[in-house]
Amino acid sequence: MRRWATYLGIVVLVATVAPVLGGGPAAAAPGGPSGVSAAAEGLTIRVTWSPPTDLTGVTGYRVTAVPVGPSVDVPVGAGSAVLTGGRPNTPYTAQVAGGSLRAVTPARLLDTRSGLGAPAGATHQVDLQVTGRGGIPASGVGSVALNVTVTQPAGAGFVTVYPSGTLRPTASNLNYVAGQTVPNLVVVPVGADGRVTLYSSAAAHLIADTAGWFSTTATAAPSAGLFHGLTPARLADTRIDLGGPTPDRGGVLDLQVTGAGGVPATGVSAVVLNTTVAGSTGPGFVTVYLSGQPAPTASNLNFVAGQVVANRAIVPVSTDGKVSFLNSNGLTRWSST
The missing domain is CATH 2.60.120 (Jelly Rolls)
Known part of the structure; x- marks a missing residue:
């Protein structure tokens, strides 16, 4: 049987996400940072704050200069950040906020x-x-x-x-x-x-x-949508049939992500994957989506013949812990990281 796609590999890049909890009253939102202050150093803005005493539900902070200027995401527990790339002679207000994914x-x-x-x-x-x-x-x-x-x-x-x-x-x-x-x-x-x-x-x-x-x-919920960083681990590489063989044109690879690469076996609602395509024989696209559902009319990667291209995807996980990869057409090799 002729292969239109050859190689696909997946690496867990940064995250698993805890599930939304059902039943019972709504939980209180997590505490926010206090004592936010900012100081300009040329076109650099140094922002400091005091994290809340109770960090339950805090998944990190997004530090932003308003009106829209530089922004940066920092992990839970951080108390400072440096924003670069500000415009000269422009007043900014520093904001520090967090939320659930x-x-x-x-x-x-x-x-x-x-x-x-x-x-x-x-x-x-x-x-x-x-x-x-x-x-x-x-x-x-x-x-x-x-x-x-x-x-x-x-x-x-x-x-x-x-x-x-x-x-x-x-x-x-x-x-x-x-x-x-x-x-x-x-x-x-x-x-x-x-x-x-x-x-x-x-x-x-x-x-x-x-x-x-x-x-x-x-x-923000105190337990839903928590973001957990992981050391990158390869879950699939169709060049060596890790995770499964490369799908044919129009085919789908169903990949087990829970219980692999540092992702917990339970309590996971979504994963962040860095996916790469390599060695394609023609133009096409890859769609990453919730396993067991029809493929959506969206794409995560677009490519031409011979191109190596990567992109990050946030993907919901099915009840059996899988995500699916649709190979559109014209591929020879898939690779994902």
Whole structure:
């Protein structure tokens, strides 16, 4: 039988996520940091704070300069952070916040090729409604995780994703050359109107799929959505049939993730995986999704013949501890890390 895909490998990159607890009254939100202060040192902002005494439910902090400037994520228990890349002569307010992570089945929110979420046609900017769509709640959302893809750009450039209604930062989430298709997983705070803005420096088609969302500090749960970092471990590599053989064109690999690579056998609702494709014989895409469910109309990786490309994915885990990988077509080899 002819192989259209050859190699797929998966490495647990950073996380498992604890399940949402059912039954009983709603738990109180975790305590927030206090005594937040900031000092400017050139274009660098040094932020300090006092962590709460009770760290139950605190999964880490996102430190942000407002209006949109540099931001950084730091682990639970941290009391300081350094933000770089500020703009000269710009006043900033430092914010320190935390929230619980919820993974969702990927759903497409934006595709300018078809007019989904924005008028059809190549564009430079889209203000995209994210709350209340694609598994994202209508309220209580601090940030969203989106798999953003640029395709058919008219020239070389970059994409920046940021909260709507705020100044566009000087950072980029995607970089591309003319005609290239590039995806990347982006975590971005949500604007006050429930939207995020996608800006492309060159006219291009933009695609965005949901991957998950983070609660606000006020709505964070003390035990659900806890983020646990792990030492990277390879769970699959189809070059050596680790985790299973490479699926044929249109085929699916169901991979056991719980109980492997440091992921607990129970109490896991989602995993963060770094997935890589290598040695493809033609263009295509890979979709990573909840095992046992129909494949969503979203993609995590896009590639052309011979390309090696990687991307991170936040994926819900099925009741039997598996996630699935769809091989679209035209591949010869899959590799994931």
